[in-house]
Amino acid sequence: MTEVKPHRQFQKYPYFEEETSEAVVNARMGPDVTPRLRQVMTAVVKHLHAAVKEIEPTHEEWLAAIKFLTETGHMCTQWRQEFILLSDTLGVSMLVDSINHRRPSGATENTILGPFYVADAPRYEHGANICLDGKGEPAIVRGRVLDTEGHPIAGATIDVWQTNEDGFYDVQQKGVQPDFNLRGVFTSDAEGRYWFRSSKPRYYPIPDDGPVGKMLAALGRHPNRAAHLHFIVTVPGYDPVITHIFTPDCPYLSEDAVFGVKESLIADFRKVEDPAAVAQSGFGRPFWQVDWDFALARAAAGKPAGSVTA
Amino acid sequence: MTEVKPHRQFQKYPYFEEETSEAVVNARMGPDVTPRLRQVMTAVVKHLHAAVKEIEPTHEEWLAAIKFLTETGHMCTQWRQEFILLSDTLGVSMLVDSINHRRPSGATENTILGPFYVADAPRYEHGANICLDGKGEPAIVRGRVLDTEGHPIAGATIDVWQTNEDGFYDVQQKGVQPDFNLRGVFTSDAEGRYWFRSSKPRYYPIPDDGPVGKMLAALGRHPNRAAHLHFIVTVPGYDPVITHIFTPDCPYLSEDAVFGVKESLIADFRKVEDPAAVAQSGFGRPFWQVDWDFALARAAAGKPAGSVTA
Numbered sequence: 091m092t093e094v095k096p097h098r099q100f101q102k103y104p105y106f107e108e109e110t111s112e113a114v115v116n117a118r119m120g121p122d123v124t125p126r127l128r129q130v131m132t133a134v135v136k137h138l139h140a141a142v143k144e145i146e147p148t149h150e151e152w153l154a155a156i157k158f159l160t161e162t163g164h165m166c167t168q169w170r171q172e173f174i175l176l177s178d179t180l181g182v183s184m185l186v187d188s189i190n191h192r193r194p195s196g197a198t199e200n201t202i203l204g205p206f207y208v209a210d211a212p213r214y215e216h217g218a219n220i221c222l223d224g225k226g227e228p229a230i231v232r233g234r235v236l237d238t239e240g241h242p243i244a245g246a247t248i249d250v251w252q253t254n255e256d257g258f259y260d261v262q263q264k265g266v267q268p269d270f271n272l273r274g275v276f277t278s279d280a281e282g283r284y285w286f287r288s289s290k291p292r293y294y295p296i297p298d299d300g301p302v303g304k305m306l307a308a309l310g311r312h313p314n315r316a317a318h319l320h321f322i323v324t325v326p327g328y329d330p331v332i333t334h335i336f337t338p339d340c341p342y343l344s345e346d347a348v349f350g351v352k353e354s355l356i357a358d359f360r361k362v363e364d365p366a367a368v369a370q371s372g373f374g375r376p377f378w379q380v381d382w383d384f385a386l387a388r389a390a391a392g393k394p395a396g397s398v399t400a
Numbered sequence: 401m402t403e404v405k406p407h408r409q410f411q412k413y414p415y416f417e418e419e420t421s422e423a424v425v426n427a428r429m430g431p432d433v434t435p436r437l438r439q440v441m442t443a444v445v446k447h448l449h450a451a452v453k454e455i456e457p458t459h460e461e462w463l464a465a466i467k468f469l470t471e472t473g474h475m476c477t478q479w480r481q482e483f484i485l486l487s488d489t490l491g492v493s494m495l496v497d498s499i500n501h502r503r504p505s506g507a508t509e510n511t512i513l514g515p516f517y518v519a520d521a522p523r524y525e526h527g528a529n530i531c532l533d534g535k536g537e538p539a540i541v542r543g544r545v546l547d548t549e550g551h552p553i554a555g556a557t558i559d560v561w562q563t564n565e566d567g568f569y570d571v572q573q574k575g576v577q578p579d580f581n582l583r584g585v586f587t588s589d590a591e592g593r594y595w596f597r598s599s600k601p602r603y604y605p606i607p608d609d610g611p612v613g614k615m616l617a618a619l620g621r622h623p624n625r626a627a628h629l630h631f632i633v634t635v636p637g638y639d640p641v642i643t644h645i646f647t648p649d650c651p652y653l654s655e656d657a658v659f660g661v662k663e664s665l666i667a668d669f670r671k672v673e674d675p676a677a678v679a680q681s682g683f684g685r686p687f688w689q690v691d692w693d694f695a696l697a698r699a700a701a702g703k704p705a706g707s708v709t710a
Contacts, residue, residue, distance in 0.1 A: 104654035120620015163473005310430015344414035
């Protein structure tokens with residue numbers, strides 16, 4: 091009879107135990123794993139196991155989670171990113187954005203880019219009306235681009251986009267809305283000023299016909315984003331700002347489906363009915379006016395301006 | 401000019417802030433969410449945000465995570481469940497199994513079912529050889545089914561399945577292996593005994609041509625499962641046991657890719673070369689012998705025996 095010598099590697103955690111499960115899994119990483127991947131996976135396993143230990147899922151609940159993730163993956167196409175929607179609706183996208191855009195006090199805060207940004211929108215002179223379909227309540231948006239000490243910044247690029255009165259971006263309604271409806275690029279003048287005409291934005295739902303929509307329904311949540319204008323403001327030497335400004339009277343202001351609202355980004359939209367102002371506006375009827383200044387922080391030394399979208 | 405009254409719901413956490421991000425998201429759940437879903441989602445969001453705050457992913461890293469989850473979803477088909485592989489390789493499947501099968505001391509421990517179980521395998525008399533392809537080193541597996549006090553349990557069903565010498569289950573090689581190769585169902589006798597003939601199991605890789613395989617490679621991990629026989633042992637009045645027994649000399653014993661090995665499940669496989677025993681075995685050559693007793697805990701009062709696979 092041959093003696094069998096068990097071949098056991100001398101690891102600290104060779105076999106699975108519930109108590110040490112996190113350590114068992116993390117001890118398995120090889121010696122050549124990059125330091126960052128090691129750090130990330132160690133944290134992923136730690137928090138994943140902590141969640142499982144707190145939840146104590148039944149086999150059926152675990153299988154429901156597998157099914158949910160699978161359906162979320164199957165919903166993803168070239169045109170639909172359901173995992174980003176999941177990240178958005180669980181507040182993860184905003185958290186990642188916040189972590190990567192901690193700014194000195196006084197600088198305009200970031201919020202999420204969203205999926206509807208289009209590069210190469212038309213460049214306009216100040217005062218142009220970007221609302222090409224004539225729908226909705228007219229609005230004048232005006233203000234300045236400043237540094238954090240309040241000095242004007244000339245030559246800053248202000249890229250704006252928003253939904254129309256029906257709650258859709260132009261790219262969601264190709265052939266229905268005019269191309270580049272409610273999009274435009276402006277440049278701040280010598281005093282840092284910009285202004286343009288548009289319409290008051292409307293709230294709109296994120297796509298809710300997939301697993302994320304079902305999740306929101308089960309959680310008693312609606313899919314609506316609070317009404318906003320998107321802005322990207324860039325100028326060499328300063329941190330790019332990717333942000334929104336929100337209307338203060340939107341019914342979804344305090345319950346934006348993707349948590350995009352920061353208190354500092356709620357603007358003051360005033361209704362202007364003065365006949366002289368109405369005549370001067372070119373709208374021919376009362377309109378909304380919002381004054382909004384952007385405050386840009388100086389770019390950190392050695393940090394390239396880089397792409398604003400990645 | 402009309403005064404605009406901001407419509408803000410009086411929530412404790414209306415707007416996103418990095419510091420309170422978890423509370424902001426969880427405060428959004430509606431009043432009619434089921435208590436269990438509320439508990440689960442509260443924990444999911446808590447641990448997810450804690451992970452993000454510890455990792456501080458860049459935008460690119462966040463996007464890489466979205467891409468990984470999307471590719472994992474796209475790999476899932478009717479025949480391939482990549483999210484279960486992910487759960488397995490991160491130790492989550494074993495953790496869920498452990499949580500749901502905490503047993504009194506002395507009872508045989510559970511381990512994962514795996515994807516290769518087939519119901520309705522052939523029923524055999526004791527001593528039958530379930531190795532239908534004649535490959536591999538022959539083995540005799542024998543032992544008893546007992547309760548946790550060591551009393552024999554008669555009439556227990558012992559369902560066994562394993563890979564062949566090439567490291568594949570019959571269902572992975574339809575038309576190559578005989579149907580039901582290395583599968584069989586036995587019934588313990590009046591003294592609780594069972595025995596059958598088979599071959600010594602081989603280690604084998606989990607499918608590693610998808611995102612999970614790439615993850616394992618990046619983590620310096622191999623895809624191999626330690627060599628094992630699968631068992632399901634059931635008898636009315638006792639907790640069903642879904643488990644493996646492992647060979648002690650497998651090179652992957654202490655690094656099973658799905659963490660299925662528990663120390664208590666490593667068996668003693670002895671090589672038998674005695675001519676009389678060889679003659680009696682019917683193998684005509686030296687063989688392996690493993691003695692393995694199962695100890696079953698009494699079913700908890702009021703808990704139905706239920707399906708062993710769900």
